Amino acid sequence: MQLYDWQREVIDELMRGSGRVLVVAPTGGGKSLCFQQPAAELDGVALVITPLISLMADQVASLDARGIPATYLATSLPADENRRREQAALAGELKLLYVAPERLASERFVEEVLMRLPLSLVAVDEAHCISHWGHDFRPDYLQLGDLIERLQPPRLIACTATATPTVRREIVERLRMPDARQVLRGFARRNLQFSVEEASGAKAKERRIAAALKQWLGAPAAGRGGAIVYTGSRRNAELVAASMRELGWRAAHYHAGMTGDERTEAQGLFQSGDIDVIAATNAFGMGIDRADIRLVVHHALPESVEAYYQEVGRAGRDGEPAAGLLLIADPDITLRFRLIALDEELPPEQALHRRELLRSMIGYAASAACRHDQILDYFEDVAEELGGCGHCDNCIAAAAGRLGAEPDETASADAVRAALKAIRELPFAVGASVLSSYLAGASTAQVRRYDWQARETFGALGPLDEGRVRQALRRFLAAGLLALELEHSTLRITRRGADVASGQRENPVRLPPALAAVRGAPDSLGGDDLRLFEQLREWRLEQARAAGIPAYGVCQDVTLRAIAAARPASADELIAIPGMGPARVERYGAEILALLRDGGAPPASSATPPPSSPRSDPSAEGRSFSEYQLEVRRTHPRAWERWSDEEDAHVVQLAASGKGVDDIAAELGRQPRAIGLRMVKLGLIEEAPAEA
Template structure:
């Protein structure tokens, strides 16, 4: 297509240049292709379907769950003389009929549709008569049943695409790992070779931080410190901040605490009436509120550029959710801070919440395990030893934008100031820790394991004969804080799991058993000796001093060029198997498992069983297929 035509359409939409990746996506669509575009919030995904919509005949359909965003985009397009409309639950019946009549007359270039409208009788039949040139699916990760933001109504979109069979399809999302991207293609019925474009995940203007905290007092101190650093003082006009809270009550309490300190703060959560939520959002958007304290119900469609800090008072459910929320800081390109606070108690609490039955359902064990793994990935990141930006980029598979150290996150600022131990020493420590878990598993929680390893007598340990086993006091030379933190790292490494509802008890995973028995080396770095010394003297732990302690996630190391090719071949196989069996891609294998396969390249089933995450069941069902792919490389 002539450059002048594209430039004219670009100018009509109010832009003077393309961002990285936009032109490539537009060219694919204009040539009659299909694409999956993954770019962060504010990364310019909407242009990639709005510009083709201007140039193509007919009406482009955009499916989106965000009513506020639909309204904003339709208002912006209409203001530029581009006919557009939206269909959502906020319309009364008469207005909806009026817009539907206009749609069928071809009065609009773009029509935004909330996914639940697809279930209305007759609505989809009317769409079949449009002959639309392009269907764009925004927030496409919502179609992944095992993603962090699944929406059941998105399940109808694949069926709609099969019925409409449009010549062009664009799926857009801000947060999708390789496994979720594969899931999107399966659910939408798109071919496995659909181009997957990843752009713009690197946000070097964000100083990312994570801190393990001791309790509410330290949490409040860290919030105050970040606000002082970024906003200076109440009323200073330095911008705004978002404080995400894990509960509605905490959103109210924190907003009241900050208001008492002089900040113009407001609360936002699903427990408020629609009117109060609208008032809070308007106050923040229009600049009358400096700080909003909110649950994750807040943020979709918010486009305030001067957010200088996003603070999480507790960990969300996944890296995807975290990066989407922290990404609301610094959208104007200016410096901003993202801080996530977490506690070791978050681990069993999250597990208990995942396993708790609802009023009308019992959680699927596979779903529980998948969401638990998503949460563990976030905790691995929080307790990690690599540049926080690079770790996230690798998690999303965006190796091309790796910064090789951002130089601004807390890890980059602290690297070089911690001591490392050898693999052999680390493995021996892990075996000692895991042997303590083996003694108390399925009976007690982490606290009893700490007492056992420390050699602290306690009635229940005495009653069960655990004060007379060889493991009792095996780590008496270590502080309680060190053992607690080391066991927490064993949890995040996938060696220790939890079971039970009200009072979760610990257990060894298959990987943990293999390490404890000396069948496998432990790929981790224990808490440094400096942390042990500080804890035993009553001082601050690594995470509390502002300097992160060091640990290595299983998939933290980048793949080399050969390993990356093998990884992509394994992903293609996983996608084919998922389609043939009609199951989510993660049921076949997690990304972390595929990365380990690419690195280790097992040659037979025995070596395959030694790969973390590839147990006996997977060897029996999929071993031959995976070994066949590995044998061709």
């Protein structure tokens, strides 16, 4: 069997060197061969400790097919069958014995079986599970150190797909092998094309997933491979699978709330290629041995870079081109922080560490650097750094000249301090959307409602458009300069951020690069071009309101400026404008071109904007926003209160009973517009109603 150089290095160290090795290599990279081949050649039995029965069964079947005697023990097997397998191991009939860490808590098993086995080696798979600082800590792994002390195996190998330097230190310490050789290889997955895209709301995400499936799989049952969509909840797994089935894809869902038989059936169908797409929570994936996975989509932000890379690494194991698409939205970030806060069993130091892991993930998503090199740098696999992969979203944008040069921390310092001071001086905290508009100098309806367009710090990050400012805010969050107030999903400046703002601490953040100037898109417009730009922005606002999405989700300002200056006359000319990809042209192209042909008059097919009224605009009567809130709460007493899971469930129940938006709003004491947007988010309706 052909071995990579790093696999030979591991096997040589295990058999002829120190006999103690830690292997860190990505999912599907060939770690198991590093202990299976020595086990086949050495006298005695290799004990393999791994957490998943399905993984054990798959590896045992593969070994049997190669003529290497192996078996596993599992609680799902009859007791007499487990005893028979134990006796086979003691009789010297096996080369490998797979067990779950939970079985090692049985003193009978340790004394009567393990202590009597002529062990050739001990292999600990998924070794990151032993670390409190890992993304998948399992308490059963903590007993392994004491067990190894008792067994004194001649060789010990620990394997993991994801381990930062901190986690690696804890693994070797807890497994009592401080001088182990550490081998990091295989993180550079050059065939994977990584991208991160903004997508907020269930329908927008499903449209993007459908487009990615068409791009990478072609058509249902076309034989071009499979796709995994990782979701943040069981319900979303079911909704995404149902949505893809409606589009003709052979799709199933998978999560821990299903019965064992249901999960086995779904996994088997995907493994065999009988379904194209599986939408799943992170319960799915370990032990999957399908090489032709062409696409892995993350429907929501993963909890850590380790978890993300382990999951996206299931794509392209056959070495052929494959893609990893990460969809990100501010509500998903808030949800991740909220889940950590709600975990009452999590010790404070672990909660703090999980927040740090999440911040690193946010930083990865908000970065403009090569996606591959970011991951290699994160795991300190400097030997494989690519200096730019050339085919991730950031490398493609840089090569096409769509991004300007990114200023370093020193060059960014004045603007970062100005932005932080602007945030600190606001009279009250707001969410990322309003804050992005304010710092970008965009006079949106919400900014005008607060009368903030007149503030001195309005437009503190003005050279950047709203999308880039949003990216900057995520970088601030990742660096700990901002924090989320979970009750109202607002952003506040931290003590660290205040120190940076005052100059007492050095700036740790680089501002995102501005979108590079394109033909016909000068920073400033004048005359008819400026009037057309403002009309395009009005059209965009109407579309965003009708779809219940942020305005930047339709088009960013820099794209509208380019359209206003270039005035494309056809779809081909429109698609040449940076920011107007095929999906946007397909959805909005006809209306944009009609607006341009009519000299800026809104096309007849435009979404109808909500009628304005004094009630919807507090400034109309000179009222403050607080006065406006009080008036609204007279008729909608729960307006602006935080949503709960129980209330979401109530909305779903009422909608299922046939009640409409107005009836649900009256029953829950909320504004109809808020109910409509919530129903869009829950996937109950496709578009939120315009506010009356």
